[in-house]
Amino acid sequence: NAGVTQTPKFQVLKTGQSMTLQCAQDMNHEYMSWYRQDPGMGLRLIHYSVGAGITDQGEVPNGYNVSRSTTEDFPLRLLSAAPSQTSVYFCASSYRDGDEQYFGPGTRLTVT
Amino acid sequence: GDSVTQMEGPVTLSEEAFLTINCTYTATGYPSLFWYVQYPGEGLQLLLKATKADDKGSNKGFEATYRKETTSFHLEKGSVQVSDSAVYFCALSRGYQKVTFGIGTKLQVIP
Numbered sequence: 157n158a159g160v161t162q163t164p165k166f167q168v169l170k171t172g173q174s175m176t177l178q179c180a181q182d183m184n185h186e187y188m189s190w191y192r193q194d195p196g197m198g199l200r201l202i203h204y205s206v207g208a209g210i211t212d213q214g215e216v217p218n219g220y221n222v223s224r225s226t227t228e229d230f231p232l233r234l235l236s237a238a239p240s241q242t243s244v245y246f247c248a249s250s251y252r253d254g255d256e257q258y259f260g261p262g263t264r265l266t267v268t
Numbered sequence: 269g270d271s272v273t274q275m276e277g278p279v280t281l282s283e284e285a286f287l288t289i290n291c292t293y294t295a296t297g298y299p300s301l302f303w304y305v306q307y308p309g310e311g312l313q314l315l316l317k318a319t320k321a322d323d324k325g326s327n328k329g330f331e332a333t334y335r336k337e338t339t340s341f342h343l344e345k346g347s348v349q350v351s352d353s354a355v356y357f358c359a360l361s362r363g364y365q366k367v368t369f370g371i372g373t374k375l376q377v378i379p
Binding site: 246 | 309314317367369
C-alpha cells in the first residue's frame with residue numbers, strides 16, 4: 157500500500173497562474189479532505205468529499221475547486237493563484253466518518 | 269464553534285524527562301479526540317485517539333485520557349527520547365469531516 161500520495165512536493169507559481177495539486181489513495185477510503193497548514197494556525201479544512209461525486213466546502217474554500225470522479229483521486233485546483241495561498245497543503249483520507257485520518261506527505265506551494 | 273487550544277511551544281526537554289502537552293477543547297456533543305504527530309518534512313500521522321469520556325488512548329509510551337468534566341485531552345510520556353522531537357497536534361472530530369485542529373506544539377528533546 158502506498159497510502160496517500162501527493163504531487164508535486166514543491167511548486168512555485170506566479171500570481172494569477174492556475175495549477176492542480178494531485179492526491180490519490182489506495183486504501184478504498186470514502187472520505188477525503190484537503191487542508192492547508194500555516195504557521196500559528198494549525199490545519200484548516202479547504203474542501204472535503206464523502207464519496208465519489210460528492211464534495212463540500214470547508215473552513216477556507218475561496219480560490220480553490222475540487223472534484224471527485226473516482227474513489228481514489230481528489231485533486232485540488234487553484235484557479236488564479238494569490239500570495240495568500242502560499243502554504244503547505246495536505247490531503248487526507250479516512251475509512252469512516254469522524255475516524256482517524258491518513259495524511260499525504262504534503263505539497264509546499266509558494267506564490268510570488 | 270468548535271475549538272482546540274494547545275500551546276505552540278517550543279517545548280524543550282532533556283532526554284528521559286517527563287512530557288506533558290496540554291490540550292483543552294470546546295465542542296458541543298461528544299467529539300472524538302486525537303493526537304497526531306508530524307516529523308520534519310512529513311505529513312501528520314495518528315499517535316493515539318479516544319472516542320468517549322474516560323477513554324485512555326496510548327501508543328509508543330504516550331498516553332492521553334478523555335476528560336469530559338474538564339474538556340481536556342492532555343498528552344503525557346514518562347521518558348522522552350531525541351526521536352520524539354516533532355510537532356504534536358491535538359484534534360477533535362464531531363463527524364461529517366468536521367475536524368478541528370490545534371495550532372500544534374513543537375517538542376525539542378536534547379541529549
